[in-house]
Amino acid sequence: MSMTVTTDALSAEERDAILQAVREFASTRLAPNALDWDRRKHFPRDVLVEAGELGLGGIYISEDVGGSGLSRQDAAAIFEALAMGDPTIAAYVSIHNMVAWMIDTNGTDAQRREWLPRLVTMRDLGAYCLTEPGAGSDAAAITTSAIPDGDEYVLTGVKQFISGAGEASVYVVMARTDPSTGSGNGGAKGITAFLVPADAPGLSFGPNEQKMGWNAQPTRQVILDEVRVPASAILGELGGGFRIAMKGLNGGRVNIAACSLGGAQWALDRAVRYVHERFTFGEALSERQSVVFTLADMATELTAARALVRDAARAIDEGAPDVAVQCAMAKRFATDAGFEVANRALQLHGGYGYLQEYGIEKVVRDLRVHQILEGTNEIMRVIIGRGVVEA
Ligand SMILES: Cc1cc2nc3c(=O)[nH]c(=O)nc-3n(C[C@H](O)[C@H](O)[C@H](O)COP(=O)(O)OP(=O)(O)OC[C@H]3O[C@@H](n4cnc5c(N)ncnc54)[C@H](O)[C@@H]3O)c2cc1C
Numbered sequence: 001m002s003m004t005v006t007t008d009a010l011s012a013e014e015r016d017a018i019l020q021a022v023r024e025f026a027s028t029r030l031a032p033n034a035l036d037w038d039r040r041k042h043f044p045r046d047v048l049v050e051a052g053e054l055g056l057g058g059i060y061i062s063e064d065v066g067g068s069g070l071s072r073q074d075a076a077a078i079f080e081a082l083a084m085g086d087p088t089i090a091a092y093v094s095i096h097n098m099v100a101w102m103i104d105t106n107g108t109d110a111q112r113r114e115w116l117p118r119l120v121t122m123r124d125l126g127a128y129c130l131t132e133p134g135a136g137s138d139a140a141a142i143t144t145s146a147i148p149d150g151d152e153y154v155l156t157g158v159k160q161f162i163s164g165a166g167e168a169s170v171y172v173v174m175a176r177t178d179p180s181t182g183s184g185n186g187g188a189k190g191i192t193a194f195l196v197p198a199d200a201p202g203l204s205f206g207p208n209e210q211k212m213g214w215n216a217q218p219t220r221q222v223i224l225d226e227v228r229v230p231a232s233a234i235l236g237e238l239g240g241g242f243r244i245a246m247k248g249l250n251g252g253r254v255n256i257a258a259c260s261l262g263g264a265q266w267a268l269d270r271a272v273r274y275v276h277e278r279f280t281f282g283e284a285l286s287e288r289q290s291v292v293f294t295l296a297d298m299a300t301e302l303t304a305a306r307a308l309v310r311d312a313a314r315a316i317d318e319g320a321p322d323v324a325v326q327c328a329m330a331k332r333f334a335t336d337a338g339f340e341v342a343n344r345a346l347q348l349h350g351g352y353g354y355l356q357e358y359g360i361e362k363v364v365r366d367l368r369v370h371q372i373l374e375g376t377n378e379i380m381r382v383i384i385g386r387g388v389v390e391a
Helices: 012-040 045-053 072-083 087-108 107-121 239-279 290-319 323-348 351-356 360-371 376-389
Strands: 126-129 145-149 152-163 172-176 191-197 203-205 219-230
Touching: 012 072, 012 087, 012 360, 045 087, 045 203, 045 239, 072 087, 072 239, 087 107, 087 126, 087 172, 087 191, 087 239, 087 360, 107 323, 126 152, 126 239, 145 172, 152 172, 152 191, 172 219, 172 239, 191 219, 191 239, 239 290, 239 323, 239 360, 290 323, 323 351, 323 360, 323 376, 351 360
Parallel strands: 126 172
Antiparallel strands: 145 152, 152 219, 172 191, 203 219
């Protein structure tokens, strides 16, 4: 089934039908392959195309370019359902959607028509290029330069840890167009976003990083060596790139939080099943109060996290003034809770939790990075703290 239905027109039945289709896709196309893809570090392009056919390449992208036109609240439920099949693939789909949304919202008509019909199918993929070797949390300190030359800009620099690099067709690259700015010197104001096609001369990629988790999606450096793009490749306004990057991240944080919920819920479900099957000292583990209390805490944490994620998604849908704080709260809480729940599910499995074939250790490895990327959870506290102190 395709999900091209407008949010306004969405009835509870339609919403249920969409989620049912995503759950079916996650359980039949992702879950059975997740361990194998992780082991082989295989990025399943063919399955992503199937996700595109289901409408997942442009979940909250406008319908005039083939997007599904759903709300952020629907998207959060969809990412949670996808992550129950494989958090790594769900997370890549979330980054791809973030890139598509940045183009949909900030792009000219020509840019939207050039990229979005292809991106929504997931035959073409997107990558978000902000982080650099010397600038992660302090993103306004990036040094990748974009120097004007006639009607063109010449981009030079290195982007670090880029998800989907080497596979994507379009790279949203944040680069410094005002060389008089830098770290601590109006850094954010001198940054512009550019749409760089994969075949641009001078663009190359580092090797696929060897990682703890997220093995089924590539992470590489993106190297820009005097890459020439026309001025028409600027996304949004000259000097407006940092604002675009941060707005994209608000949604990205909710999406990644939802992926943590899905991975953790899957691990909790496995733990509940296991404590009924495993007997120690003549009794099922489910008879032990300490075990039941552990499960109770896990379920409570996840339910609280889900409420924060839903509220933050609604804040984006409604354009709430404190949207950045709400997204940071949801990301901080849900990614911490998600990791802890998965880790406790591993503990409840004893030694078997440590074996690859049970799948729990993979989810623990995958969810760990959600506490680091799209802004570390310390940076989430910086954002929340600023909101609290300045309120
Ligand atoms: C698998 C993976 C995929 C990624 N994908 C992408 C991508 O697609 N695109 C992209 O642009 N980036 C991507 N990233 C980069 C990611 O967003 C950064 O790693 C992250 O923002 C942290 O930056 P850093 O690694 O430079 O750490 P640093 O900024 O060096 O931080 C190091 C530590 O210091 C803490 N810290 C830093 N500043 C403060 C402060 N002011 N107060 C308190 N603590 C602080 C941090 O929380 C962290 O614990 C990815 C990273 C990984 C690991």
